[in-house]
Amino acid sequence: MKIQTKVKLNSSNEMPMLALGVWQSGELTKQAVLTALKNGYRHIDTAAAYGNEEAVGEAIKESGIAREDLFITTKLWNEDVRQGKTEEALKSSLKKLGLDYVDLYLIHWPAKGYVDAYLEMEKLMQAGYIKNIGVSNFKKHHLEHLLAHVHIIPAVDQMEFNPQMQDEELYQFCKENGIVLEAWSPLGSGACLKIPAIISIAEKYRKSPAQIILRWLLQKGIVILPKSVHEERIIENAHLFDFKLQEEDMETMNSLNQNLRTGPDPDNFHF
Numbered sequence: 001m002k003i004q005t006k007v008k009l010n011s012s013n014e015m016p017m018l019a020l021g022v023w024q025s026g027e028l029t030k031q032a033v034l035t036a037l038k039n040g041y042r043h044i045d046t047a048a049a050y051g052n053e054e055a056v057g058e059a060i061k062e063s064g065i066a067r068e069d070l071f072i073t074t075k076l077w078n079e080d081v082r083q084g085k086t087e088e089a090l091k092s093s094l095k096k097l098g099l100d101y102v103d104l105y106l107i108h109w110p111a112k113g114y115v116d117a118y119l120e121m122e123k124l125m126q127a128g129y130i131k132n133i134g135v136s137n138f139k140k141h142h143l144e145h146l147l148a149h150v151h152i153i154p155a156v157d158q159m160e161f162n163p164q165m166q167d168e169e170l171y172q173f174c175k176e177n178g179i180v181l182e183a184w185s186p187l188g189s190g191a192c193l194k195i196p197a198i199i200s201i202a203e204k205y206r207k208s209p210a211q212i213i214l215r216w217l218l219q220k221g222i223v224i225l226p227k228s229v230h231e232e233r234i235i236e237n238a239h240l241f242d243f244k245l246q247e248e249d250m251e252t253m254n255s256l257n258q259n260l261r262t263g264p265d266p267d268n269f270h271f
């Protein structure tokens with residue numbers, strides 16, 4: 001069964017639209033990544049702050065999959081942004097991952113100094129350590145500020161996006177500017193799986209609530225990073241390509257927004 005589809009980034013590189021997220025996967029990270037890779041995932045989303053880049057690297061090596069067939073994302077942590085340590089932080093991540101380059105490097109949060117960090121990332125991209133650069137937790141106003149000061153448009157913005165948390169303004173801005181939106185916590189860390197309207201759509205298509213949410217995001221052109229450490233869920237979250245949500249169900253999903261964040265507001269974070 002087909003389990004992947006790709007999106008073309010503004011750099012002209014392609015990125016698989018389904019990734020395994022590994023935040024809070026802890027000691028189970030290596031096994032979860034190996035399970036995902038065995039089941040057709042080719043995109044892994046980690047971060048320096050998750051403390052599991054080494055485990056991701058071990059799984060990549062053990063999988064035996066050719067480097068060019070994988071898409072690996074990691075992120076620059078806030079302290080490194082504030083202290084101007086972008087190059088050091090990237091090289092530390094590469095060492096932990098056991099890689100010569102990452103496919104996507106993101107500024108994790110709009111911490112003070114993010115424009116300088118981004119300009120440094122542009123240089124590191126030109127030097128071959130990064131294939132694509134982007135940001136995370138940037139609202140429209142952060143993106144506008146960034147775009148006014150840098151040379152390369154971010155390939156992606158990774159933001160909390162799920163049925164309960166839909167930033168329509170950001171979604172439209174990304175579309176208009178050729179920035180791919182990636183949804184973190186696509187399942188609302190599990191909370192969205194209990195929404196009655198989603199359960200009822202799931203019954204209609206004989207799919208799970210997780211599959212309905214993930215399929216809805218894909219049909220909106222949003223990249224998905226579901227996290228699981230359980231084999232059956234990792235497999236379930238990838239089986240999204242043998243059905244299509246009808247327009248009326250897309251509209252129902254779109255109508256569930258409550259601007260309810262599971263994580264911090266990017267305008268007000270303290271870490």
Ligand SMILES: NC(=O)c1ccc[n+]([C@@H]2O[C@H](COP(=O)([O-])OP(=O)(O)OC[C@H]3O[C@@H](n4cnc5c(N)ncnc54)[C@H](OP(=O)(O)O)[C@@H]3O)[C@@H](O)[C@H]2O)c1
Pocket residue numbers: 020021022023024045046108136137158159183184185186187188189190193208210211225226227228229230233234236237263
């Ligand atoms: N850029 C950022 O600031 C940022 C912030 C947060 C997250 N992220 C990224 O986004 C990824 C996903 O976000 P997330 O981990 O917060 O939340 P999520 O993917 O929305 O939800 C994960 C939770 O749902 C459960 N789950 C997964 N698939 C399921 C299924 N099919 N049925 C029932 N339960 C299921 C998982 O449990 P089990 O693991 O026990 O199966 C876990 O508790 C992260 O891993 C990370 O890569 C980025």
